[in-house]
Amino acid sequence: MYFVIVAVICVLITVFNLFLLLGVTKRLRDQSKQLAHLMSNAPMPESMIAVGSRPGVFSARTVDGEQVTEAMFTSGGLVGFFSPTCPACAEWLPRFVDSAAALPGGRGEALAVVVAETAAEGADLVADLRGVAMVVVEQAGGPLVTNFEVKGYPAVGRFSADGVLVSNEPPTALAVPAVA
Template structure:
């Protein structure tokens, strides 16, 4: 009987210890969630590319189809997204980008999607973006990536002429231009 009582007491102590440990883990997870929320809600968007307010030089690029694209033309708004096939977050945000692009006044003519990587590895990505945007394929640190100061993927920007009015890795808060 004494052995049974000792076993019950040890089991109870272990259960209480486990419960306290779980409460500690939950508290730390809440702290980390709050820290991550603060990081993503701040205008930490400049961490992935040039921040809003940055003026860009006149940019031209060639689409995968050979069409010349002027990015940041005077008097036009342009939505631009940078994607890479090796990025899980890019795959997650691609449908959201496509939906936003569909709402852009001027349609795909005012949307540029940059598929970063060689032509073979970006083929699937380019196929998904075709029709939604003018698709430019360029290597990592290519001309558009350098001009926008892209440091991570996905990266999104809204230009009003050549001025960045929004930039970040999240599409929430992208100001769509008014239809003409």
């Protein structure tokens, strides 16, 4: 007799628990949909200076000893900021390399900034970028990061022939123009 009562109570608790679980699952799905809707409508923050502006005044040395300043962008070009601790940077790096390699002025029109605590930490990125861009290694808060107002990585920008930033979104900034 006691066994039947205990079994019935266990079954009732199990059924009650099942209804609670189904309710929580439904609520989580609803919240996921709401969050996805909010995220799709929210503007993404810009990762660097705004389109239509120019970088601030800066001067830096590349890993090859070349001097770079803001004047390098007065005839157009490409800039990219990458961090060795950034998973998205690994995804965008090959696209940056392809886009920089397609620039008519060669590596002189592309600047890649590796933001790392030490040069050794960013050595792999430097090796990947060195052939297609002038590469500067600096710490977070360095002159390039500051003057380009970098807020996240990767930050990529394309400049027009008059030195104005025309794109700061990786997909459009790294679009390789079709050869006619």
